[in-house]
Amino acid sequence: MIAGTDIDVDGLRSALLEVIAEERRVNAGESIRALHADDSSPHPASVPDLVVFPHTVAEVSAVLALANARGVAVTPFGMGTSTDGHVIPLRRGISLDLTEMDGVVRFRPEDQMITVGPGISRSAVNRRAGEHGLLFPVDPGADASIGGMVATNASGTTTVRYGNMRKQVLALQVVLADGTVVRTGSRALKSSAGYDLGQLFVGSEGTLGVIVEVTLRLYGIPEHTVAARAAFPDLDAACGAARALIGAGVLLSRMELLDAYCVQALNRFKDMTLPELPCLLLEFAGSREAVQADSRFAAEVAAEYGCAELELEADHTARVRLWQARHDLPPALAHLRPGSKLMTTDVCVPISELPAAVAAGRAAVERLKIVAGIVGHVGEGNYHITYAFDPDDPDEQDRAEILEAEVIEHALACGGTCSGEHGIGIGKIRHLATEHADLLPLMRGIKQQLDPNGILNPGKVFTA
């Protein structure tokens, strides 16, 4: 834990009020500060000295210039849904809440792109896109802010078809540590014009600059969409079917794995009656003819792995309910153990290694006597072990950490990565140091170049 620096909060606040002349937006109130002290992770909270709510790029620039000159830490904050402590202001200072920069700056349906402020939620982007028959596909579950999703390179249920955030970002506007404003990318769908610095900011977790504007790709809403549930006799069969569907090149827009424990949790929490077996939730989208052909073929593949029937849901409401249930898994799992905190692993492995990796994860869960569900975006080999643990029980916390370390060790040994989509934050710093030991000096060098005073989200990604 990085120690907080002693700063003159009153002096800082006065200086900030010269820039943002609205008391509410340069907020030292206890409750507001407490709301910016943690995220969805079990990492200990750290209360910022001030919470600043900018409205414009110019305000962000002025805040950073001021903080940089005084050596005050600045931690960007969106919806607070990060899962590994990303938005916890470890060195206190300023929590820069970007949720009031939530506008649509420019919507160009004819180019299938939209430019938004960083604080807009993904569901708001989708509502706006939908007015023109378009969709923004990335769906991490939580209704995260777009800025946060860029900062962690988020992905989710539709990544098997559309790719992660890295693939959706066409252009960024970023404020650097000293207040300089830069723009990356363009409105062209591709470019080979110099180093792609936009890609450097995607996934940088607020440590290289503050993202203040994002231009995203949008996609036509497919003519026809069908969701499907496929139950399997065991986890290995479900993983094998997932791997076979990918190998056969079936055009899936979603493929989620749930183990039997997750299905049980959903049945209880949502009052559903799904068969309590490991299952794949699938989605096919395209022309009606393509969807019919693909779902028929998928049923054949699933049958080879012991799936009795592919249950199709073409009705819009039923599909929304199905994916909402998937997204309700974290509360459903927490619900089974009142008073617990949730922790989740996030490894991604080569597809061929998925069945063995999931089996090893399941075995470790049982050996360590952890109450956990396994769920995953298995089309990319990304799966989560989500477990409810008692934060007041040191033994249970120890076992939770052993599980994460074992799962990551297994993933790295088979060519995978410690984080498929959640990012490094605080909790995976040591795992990143293992995975990319040779790259750490380069990462640190770039950090040093872009943020020489180390004010941007200190204590994340790597130690200072």
Added chain:
Amino acid sequence: MIAGTDIDVDGLRSALLEVIAEERRVNAGESIRALHADDSSPHPASVPDLVVFPHTVAEVSAVLALANARGVAVTPFGMGTSTDGHVIPLRRGISLDLTEMDGVVRFRPEDQMITVGPGISRSAVNRRAGEHGLLFPVDPGADASIGGMVATNASGTTTVRYGNMRKQVLALQVVLADGTVVRTGSRALKSSAGYDLGQLFVGSEGTLGVIVEVTLRLYGIPEHTVAARAAFPDLDAACGAARALIGAGVLLSRMELLDAYCVQALNRFKDMTLPELPCLLLEFAGSREAVQADSRFAAEVAAEYGCAELELEADHTARVRLWQARHDLPPALAHLRPGSKLMTTDVCVPISELPAAVAAGRAAVERLKIVAGIVGHVGEGNYHITYAFDPDDPDEQDRAEILEAEVIEHALACGGTCSGEHGIGIGKIRHLATEHADLLPLMRGIKQQLDPNGILNPGKVFTA
């Protein structure tokens, strides 16, 4: 033009022979050096002092360590098909020819990925992938080396479906200027583990490190593929149809625009009898049902823009012939003017701006009295004006440069980029400086960090 440095070539050669104990592979022969003095562009040649042919990562590392210590420039060289001087050794020194590092290091069909040396050609990768029903989609026309395609972030006819090189690279092994070897990425299909330095090397044109190993995504060969030709009454109608097809979300795997002049050139060069009108060459791929539905729908859209008939080619040989004809356009255009050199623009604009951009390009060509064809990967808004000019006629050369500057100015004004896929090289340095003026200090800073002695491909991307 950067002046060559005076180096002790004999001393350098002796030192290199300590590392690579094979005279042929540390080559000072005149003809070999001449073969490494230029590329496919009209930029003046510059002859390297030595051509080195490494066989292993360790050899590349040793060569770079040695060159770095002596301040000798190193310019990586693949197939020599770059179009803007990328491989011309402006400061002489070493041309590092990587074509003998052309092996398949690991092929993992079960994970749909392949790891190759940088010198392997894209066609060789495709042959190997095809043995397992897989394909490597990126198709820039020339049979370029994979290392070169990564270095320029190449794309081509299939980018509308599969994306450019940036989207295909899962992992890299790179030798830094001082000989340090680093690995980026993993065998997972996605990762949020720290800054994505792999993306920084993609498109860095040999200025940040030498790519010595590439892990690429592969894709299942679709069940059914149909190519189609659609002729239109004029260029504007063809562009409008392209834009409408993209807007309607038709799942195209290729969409190429050729103007009437290109069709004429092909008819003469390849003895074909295509209607001499602007046309779109399309390809649909997927399940048989999907292809039928998509091609039927595309025919309806094309008809709205005056296309009398979508001529389908399901036969494999006929399709190969069609795409080969597309790739033969540069020689076909050169053939119309014996003794000329070819130059090509490479802008990429937002899809909605494509019809106007192409019309403006066509108008500029006529005003400047340049003999040019317009061809493009219009699914992404990327089009090329390719023109044969007499390099000994200064007036013609001037007009050629005016054309490129005008086309780029127009693209930047409408939100596009100066290079969609060819890269900056020598010729677009000033245009990059216009497009990304605010990012240049960051790019230079990263270059300075990774290559403090400036030995890697000096004089490319930006001026020193």
